[in-house]
Amino acid sequence: MATVPHCLYCFETLAAYLEGRKSMGLNEIVNAWVEYSKDTEAGVEDANKHESLEKRIPALKRVVGSESSETSSSSSPSSGSTMSLATDTTTTSADETIITESPLFVTWNTVSSRTGNTSLRGCIGTFEAQELDEGLSSYAITSAINDMRFDPISKRELPSLEVAVTLLTDFEDCEDSMDWEIGTHGLRISFSERGRRYGATYLPDVAAEQGWTKEETLVSLMRKAGWAGRKEKWQTVDLKVVRYQGKKKSLLYSEYKRWRDWVSQKSEDDDDDDDDDEA
Template identity: 45%
Template sequence: MSLPGSPYVAYAFEILYSKLHRIRPPLSLSSFKSCYGVPISHRTEKHPLFVTWNIIVGSEKELRGCIGTFSPMEIQSGIKEFALTAAFQDNRFDPIELEELEELSCDITLLKDFEKVEDIWDWDLGTHGIRISFTYHNRLRSATFLPDVAVEQNWDKETTMRYLVAKGGGPRSITDFGKLDISLTRYKGEKSHITYSEFKEIRKRAVSH
């Protein structure tokens, strides 16, 4: 029987779970790799990555925090850092509290295949994440959407770009994107996802390994 998610997203949940329950030390990434039957490599794994927390409300989910890095990081330390940063330091939201834990789901997205493109529309919905930079009011701005964001919101490309410009601190009602001289990099992501209840079952296995 295959397990949901991946050892990486299970480990991210472990970091938040152990922090909120004041458990020290947390279980290791290797413990979760053993559960999933993933070989433990002695080579250093490095990836750009993002951690996303959502609250599950019925059949819907609401964003609770999302932070990551475009710089390759050693994967265990990167997940540990951004699992907590996304949970407690995303300034769009209040810090996650213990009472919310059972309603959470977690996503890990490992980023790859970065390509800077000349045409800002040269990317595909559902396939590419996009990162833009532009100057507005004499300040350099930047923002990103992960590959699944536009599809989950049912946005077309123009709507996606408009929201991304606004996210970066640009004008909220822009129609002529050429005025901003936008630089765009597209990328792909390997996403894994688990809910709290799935994590608890996986954690039981990790403890017994």
């Protein structure tokens, strides 16, 4: 399945493209993420130890409370979101080297700063297996810049973005148009009508997120493909339906930025250490 480093890589690729700089590679990001998560987990553990100590020793609580207010901004993550990322890594880092190629989709969403609601900003992928280093970087940019439904994403939009990566697996021909499960399967349909061929796909999470029934999903997918027939006539169309699976991973720009700042700071610290050694 997709991982946090895959999402970081998409953000890094798009940010580097828009900022005119060289992007970090996928393997480089995976290694940096492992180090980052260890540092972050250490900070979370220290914070938890402090909290436990405060509960056990009420007399110390006043002292610890006054000190922590001065040091928390530099010694621990600034939000619960970052803490969840750190703990997530311990369960996914071992899997990051297992999948080296896969069919994939990269989705960009805009997140409202007022409501937190997301709106689709671009989504393009491929059913052909891709080397992840090349495939993720290519489709991260393609879905952001070349989705004809939207204007190209600009640099100023980066802070409002969320990325989602879906790696696709388990492709199977359906016995009929209803031979699939909402929330489990993505769909790829194809059909012909009046000499014209149609095709479209929905990723596994779409129907569940929209609250659609199977029939509503299929009709919407046919509309997406360009079918203009009457809704009640959809069953008269000879659909070929392929089901597939794939769990997505999502990441906000703020989480990418926090990680990227850590990488930049670590690089500066390493350079300072090298200068000290030379001196």
